[in-house]
Amino acid sequence: MLAPLAAVLAKVGSPKTAEAGVHREKLKRWFWCAVFGQAYESAANSQSAKDVSELVAWLVGGEPPESVAAFRFDPRALRYVTPRQRSIYRGIICLILAHANGARDFHTQAIITGKLMADQGIDDHHVFPSNYLEVQRNIKISRIRDCVLNRTLIDRTTNQMISNRPPSDYLNDMRSTPGFPFDEVLDSHYLPTGANSPLLSDDFESFLEWREGRLWEEIKRVTGVTVAADLEADEAEAA
Numbered sequence: 607m608l609a610p611l612a613a614v615l616a617k618v619g620s621p622k623t624a625e626a627g628v629h630r631e632k633l634k635r636w637f638w639c640a641v642f643g644q645a646y647e648s649a650a651n652s653q654s655a656k657d658v659s660e661l662v663a664w665l666v667g668g669e670p671p672e673s674v675a676a677f678r679f680d681p682r683a684l685r686y687v688t689p690r691q692r693s694i695y696r697g698i699i700c701l702i703l704a705h706a707n708g709a710r711d712f713h714t715q716a717i718i719t720g721k722l723m724a725d726q727g728i729d730d731h732h733v734f735p736s737n738y739l740e741v742q743r744n745i746k747i748s749r750i751r752d753c754v755l756n757r758t759l760i761d762r763t764t765n766q767m768i769s770n771r772p773p774s775d776y777l778n779d780m781r782s783t784p785g786f787p788f789d790e791v792l793d794s795h796y797l798p799t800g801a802n803s804p805l806l807s808d809d810f811e812s813f814l815e816w817r818e819g820r821l822w823e824e825i826k827r828v829t830g831v832t833v834a835a836d837l838e839a840d841e842a843e844a845a
Contacts, residue, residue: 607637607646610654614661629665636661636670638828639677641697678835681822685814687754689730698754699730701824702795710794712764712780715787727762733797734810737770743810755817756810758795773805773813796820 611633620626636657640646645653653673660671669675687694702709708717716722723729733756739745760768768776781788789799796817798805804812826832 607640607654610657610661611637613658614665617658617662618665632664632670633661634828635830636664636674638697638825639674639830641693641700642679642825642829643673643677644691644693645673647693674830677829677831679825679829679831680835681818681825682834684755684818684821685753686749688749688752695754698821699757699759701821701828702758705794705796707790707794709759710787710791711759711761712791713761715791718759723759728759729762729765730757731760731765731768732756733758733805734773734808734813735768735770738772739810741770742772745810753814755814755821758797772808774808777805796824 614633618629621629640653640657645657657671657673660668660673664670664674683694684698687698689695703718710716711718711722711726711728713726714722718728732751734751736748736751739751745751767779777788777792780786780791792799792803792805797803798813798816798820804810804816822834
C-alpha cells in the first residue's frame with residue numbers, strides 16, 4: 607500500500623493550508639478501509655492502479671474510492687480471523703498499537719514502540735493460553751483458540767510467566783504488584799477491566815463477545831462505517 611500512497615502524494619502534493627489535515631484524514635480512512643476490506647490480499651497491482659486514480663480524484667473534491675465507499679464489515683468474522691488472514695489480523699494488532707494512550711507493555715508498563723518490541727521480545731500472544739483452552743476447556747478448534755480476539759502484544763518475560771495459566775491466575779499476580787496500573791495497562795490493549803471482567807472469571811465466551819464489540823467500535827471509528835454487515839446472509843443470497 608506504500609506504492610499507491612506515494613504515487614498519490616506525488617500527484618497531489620502537500621497543501622500548506624488546513625486542507626492538508628483533510629487530506630490526511632481521507633488517506634487514513636482509505637488505509638483502514640483497504641486493510642479491513644482486504645483490498646490488497648489479491649491482485650494488488652490492479653488494486654493499486656485503481657486506488658491511485660480514485661484517491662487523487664477524492665482528494666481534489668471527487669467521490670470516495672470504491673475501497674472506501676463500498677466498505678462493509680461483519681464483526682463476527684473476528685472470531686475466525688487468525689494470522690492466516692493477514693490483512694485483518696495485522697490491522698487489529700496495528701489498532702492496538704495505535705491506542706490513543708499508547709499500548710503499554712505488560713512487563714515494563716512503557717508504551718510499546720518498535721524499539722521496545724525488539725528489546726523486550728514483544729510479539730502477539732494468546733490472552734487465554736491455547737493449551738489451557740484445549741486441555742482445561744476442551745476447545746479443540748484451533749482457529750477459535752488462535753483468533754485475533756484472543757491475541758495481543760505481550761513481552762517475552764510475561765509470556766513465559768503466563769505459560770498455560772488461566773487469565774484469573776496470572777492477572778491476579780499482576781494486579782497484586784504494588785503500584786502496577788492494572789486497569790490502565792489492560793485498557794490500552796482493549797481488554798476488559800473492572801470487577802466484572804470476564805478475564806477475572808476465566809469466561810472465554812464472554813471475553814470474546816466483549817472484545818469483539820470493543821474492537822468493532824474501533825473499526826467503525828477508523829473506517830467511518832456505522833452499521834455491521836451480515837456477510838454470511840449476503841453470501842447465501844448470492845448463492
